[in-house]
Amino acid sequence: MTAIEREAMEYDVVIVGAGPAGLSAAIRLKEIDPDLSVVVLEKGSEVGAHILSGAVLDPVGLNTLFPDWKSRSAPVKTAVKTDNFFILGPVGKIKLPTWLMPPLMSNHGKYIVSMGNVCRWLAEQAEALGVEIFPGMSASDLVWGDDGRVRGVIAGEFGRQSDGTPGPNYEPGMELLGKYVFLSEGVRGSLAKQVIEKFDLSEGKSPQKFGIGMKEIWEIDPAKHREGTVSHTMGWPLTKDASGGSFIYHAENNQVFLGFVVHLNYENPYLNPYMEFQRFKHHPMVASLLEGGKRVAYGARAISEGGWQSIPKVVFPGGALLGCSAGLVNVPRIKGNHNAMLSGIAAAHAAAAAIKAGRAGDELSEYETELRTGAIAKDLLPVRNVKPLWSHMGMWGSLILGGFDMWMANLTGWNPLGTLKHHSTDAAHTGVAANFQPIDYPKPDGKLSFDRLTNVAFAATNHEESQPCHLRLKDASVPIAVNLPKYAEPAQRYCPAGVYEVLDGEEGPRFQINFQNCVHCKTCDIKDPSQNITWTTPQGGDGPNYPNM
Template identity: 50%
Template structure:
């Protein structure tokens, strides 16, 4: 067996999204200010920086301005300023617009930008490299390494060139160990290693269970007559029922591009619900369809969102490392924004790590990071919206009224705090107790099927490699999921990964089409028995999003 090579850094960052890049950039800035050498490395599982980045996205530039004050002069791709906000409540055939003066502050986007977050991430990657950060795309961190005392000392990347049967192909390369004084985990929502850290160090003790959503997105080139650059539109209501958390976004970029998507809370109860099909249905609404008539869909993707907010936030630090961005769960669901909070947490973590390096520390807890977070404008922002997701667990009507009361009337200064105790997967009800949902067939012009969608996500996996969607017990999908819940994995997956097929003897069997996986992590979150565990495939695989 080949021994793994190792490399050592002062700080290792796992994940090349906005949070991880902000960490690296801020560390190098501080090192330059103090004339000190600090070695920083970023590991990114995507084929390139930005390949796995998907978001709406409307961006509040506040954190970016703090990090890189001259971002405009340096060519950051924030080109489309928000010019108008629109919020619609939909029924099946009608749309009711909310007057601008009634919109809570959290839904107002003056001063923000509509961005393609993948493009912004690539730009941030260039800024990091110019500062001397080592960036290794195409390498997936698959194992956490610990000191004898139990502190994190780095990670190991996965072996490359392993066949499905476990044998080594001609292209086999053993993984590499990357060691550091401090390791920053920035894997994004439902990070594989983040899950392990939360469990090992009990970082979620005393917190509400984390709550997630799936965001499904398409990018369209629309008829020029339909283009309204700067328009931000959100909707609530149809096609989702009143007990299901979710809503849509429709953002007009420049060059006749429109980003459209649907977010569905993964605490939904009905196993017959399909977030992908609900999104396709949404586009057929009379108030939405005209935008896309005569247009062309050019990109597709899906990603989970960590949406529980402040009350579900785990402890941010542990011996040897911290969590930042969506890995921790600092998205502000009420504002439908997370990139600004990701950048802010990355910068705060960097400052705490640099202080520790100055004192020649290693592998201890960076307690300065959560302390600084609790004093920051980001904490104050998240505290204002701490009840947002909790209200929606009581139904859309109550949530709409109380969000208005808290955010519009009380300006986020409410004297109460709501809690919830159920993880998302535990809300799924038996199929026999729920109304079956029959979805219309796609027309191939406005609405589409999963496989044609996955095709334009540029997703690729080696079909001979080990399946990265692992089962703790191979019998459960049929004996429990299919028998009790009607096989919900065939519907909550937005990529057609899971299907039940008949064996030669007529028995049901779960087939996993792992090559279709867009790395959204929904199965890892929503599986009712928590039997499915998502692990990183070989580095560089998965989707390659084009500026999503």
């Protein structure tokens, strides 16, 4: 087979992913030294197209990056005015008083934002400083140096046919090489996954844990809209079979950001996270808010939930992991964008200093030290036991013991429970189907609740159908030979976009992958009990096109 020849471009720093972490790194690099050459690669059709987050933004990262962000007309306008927390039952609710919550849980001083729009604004600031940003450019593989370090990435490859061979309009892409490569791909990034495995960056750490977050944007009756109101819920419709919660954020323009998170350590393979979300909207508290309104957007993405004890080593020869690629979400606060921005800023300082000293391709140990001792550590350490308690003891154990542990950390700087561990991956938690009963979900009514394919249309996702399937099976026989008899093939339920189906054929059941529907949440890569599915990047520009998620 003839080796593919590619042109190469050299930069000081190559950044994969135009999210809050990657853009913050690019901006700070150019602020430190305008002569540094910095490129940002974004697989979405435009910056922000693949950004999905709640989001209530803690502005600490933004304050660090641009103290004058308000005068720069940042799309950060809706201050939180009201903070609610509810425990839901099938028809009722209990409101927990805010004084029970440690101060770190307060959302006052925070802002309801579209992170897609925030990233679009950050990209404008970056380009004004001279950062090169290439949207529609998937980084499909790593370039390795002769010494084993990460030298760069391959990006912009187009035109492969469904069998993987180059088609008539094939474009080989380019090698973008850097003194350092920053991977800020978001949760379970395909390149970050390779790097973590190759350099054993998770050695000595707890397994990373994840949730699947689904979000809809609704335009509601202005009479019901309360701009600046933030509500979080736990409880119904989730039972002891699964845990998670919801958010309801009243944003600008009579819009409500409605989201539902299911932790992926659930055991029952018949559970369908998407249908739990649709059922949640029929709770009287939620239904009364949405009735008379209309859904205008939908999307989904995985969320890193392991916290402090699951953060891998974040540096490797030639680069660093930023933001959700490192797993920096504060689970009880339901926030990670601020830590993503702080990580990008810290990595930028380390790389700029290294380049100034004449270094290249080594480990940026200064970044690792800053992450483990600085502002990110101060944010994540006090809450580090909430997620493992939730996994081991359920919702009430997490609320009571986790609340006590957080209060003690807030008052004394000491966590009396020490550092609890996560014991296994979310995939390994999946139970055998014979031990569970199928769940009979109500049929969506088309007004408050919707079937998956109808909702996926509101993600505006699109993939060129002639390209190879980017959802790759290590063994094509496993879905039917192993997952179907043992686990009732949960891929047909855990995917929030209806990508995976088990269909009846003349020779028995067959497994079908509708990769065109994929919204790039990467749940399949995480939850498949046989770990047989690998999510890879499709060609650039494909996937969802979120307007203001």
